[in-house]
Amino acid sequence: QxxxxxxxxxxxxxxxxxxxxxxxxxxxxxxxxxxxxxxxxxxxxxxxxxxxxxxxxxxxxxxxxxxxxxxxxxxxxxxxxxxxxxxxxxxxxxxxxxxxxxxxDKIKVDDFTVLSYFSQLTKNFGYHGREENPVASAFERALRTVEWRGRNPSEARDLLYRKAKSILELEASRLKKMETGQLWLERLDASFELITEEEIEKFLGTxxxxxxxxxxxxxxxxxxxxxxxxxxxxxxxxxxxxxxxxxxxxxxxxxxxxxxxxxxxxxxxxxxxxxxxxxxxxxxxxxxxxxxxxxxxxxxxxxxxxxxxxxxxxxxxxxxxxxxxxxxxxxxxxxxxxxxxxxxxxxxxxxxxxxxxxxxxxxxxxxxxxxxxxxx
The missing domain is CATH 3.40.50.300 (P-loop containing nucleotide triphosphate hydrolases)
Incomplete structure (x- = not known):
């Protein structure tokens, strides 16, 4: 033209x-x-x-x-x-x-991005708008300390759940109010109803x-x-x-x-x-x-x-x-x-x-x- x-x-x-x-x-x-x-x-x-x-x-x-x-x-x-x-x-x-x-599914997604994904999935682990919360912190520490990638989805999910739960139980033992620690564990359980094996499987790449x-x-x-x-x-x-x-x-x-x-x-x-x-x-x-x-x-x-x-x-x-x-x-x-x-x-x-x-x-x-x- x-x-x-x-x-x-x-x-x-x-x-x-x-x-x-x-x-x-x-x-x-x-x-x-x-x-x-x-x-x-x-x-x-x-x-x-x-x-x-x-x-x-x-x-x-x-x-x-x-x-x-x-x-x-x-x-x-x-x-x-x-x-x-x-x-x-x-x-x-x-x-x-x-x-x-x-x-x-072969690609390793870094822990920060995995945490962001599951935070959105669970509405920040039940805390909605609050960026920092004890459940998210426990899950993040579990991501960083447990060798969960490269395993089958069921095993990886179980490892992450048990590690996050043990972290929260330890933190809760230092609190004066037992109800607060119980609330943390309930929110962790509720979050893992959404963090299914199918969701975990997306991030098992190495x-x-x-x-x-x-x-x-x-x-x-x-x-x-x-x-x-x-x-x-x-x-x-x-x-x-x-x-x-x-x-x-x-x-x-x-x-x-x-x-x-x-x-x-x-x-x-x-x-x-x-x-x-x-x-x-x-x-x-x-x-x-x-x-x-x-x-x-x-x-x-x-x-x-x-x-x-x-x-x-x-x-x-x-x-x-x-x-x-x-x-x-x-x-x-x-x-x-x-x-x-x-x-x-x-x-x-x-x-x-x-x-x-x-x-x-x-x-x-x-x-x-x-x-x-x-x-x-």
Missing amino acids: NKLIIAPTSIVELFSDEDDPMKLLSKGSDLTIGHYWGKPNWRVPILKQYINYHIGIFGVTGSGKSYLARYEIIPLLRKAGYSLIIMDWKGSDYAPYFEPVILL MEPWEILAEAKDKGIVVIDMSKGEKEQKLAAFYSIARYLKRLMERKQRLDVALIIDEGPQYAPWQPKGLERETTDLIIDLCALGRSYGLSIVILSQGMAGEIGLNSAVRRNLNTQFIGRIHPLDFEEAQKLAASYYISPETLLTLPEGHFYFLGRMNPSPTPLLISFEIS
């Missing part, structure tokens, strides 16, 4: 199909993504120095988001020297195409986040297959991995890692609640640190804004965007883009599959480029 917009008195150069004006945009760059629409031999260059300013891929189901990621973004990041950790929400977009694959990073560094790519898990379990595993990456960057360690997050609004929705709030804030922190320490965040999302879209604070950190066919609910957001880049909002509603507007820091062109790509 942009090639039709020519300002009066502009100097115009005509190119034939044999010419390649894309080479003029970024001389010397061997990193490209897709091709200019309708011109398969016009590969579109990218500016490598902005990869860790983070990437957003937006488009409705059927727009070709996962194809763009698989056939263009992932090879590009590997060529640029990044190791990849791919969070495959459904387990069908990336797990069948790349190796190695790590199943969700593979540490550092092992996942080491595997990614060794093999170049690692896929986390999240298909066999409930949403809270998926968020907890992601949180554990992402928190480890954050700690490394806080120690000023350069990563050269790309974290690809499929189904972005699951982690950072428009209005996050519960563990979503934690993952949203963590993604924002990763974006801020990643620019300095070589972490590129790539987020795929069906929607751009509002109820179907990505959290606005997260989206503001995605300084390169690929926008395919959008949902009608995103029409207002499309109008804002239209005002900035002279893209027709109606065009964004009707883009063919596999066509994306490329805009932002990685784009060497001052205006968005409409790109497509070949599936081989």
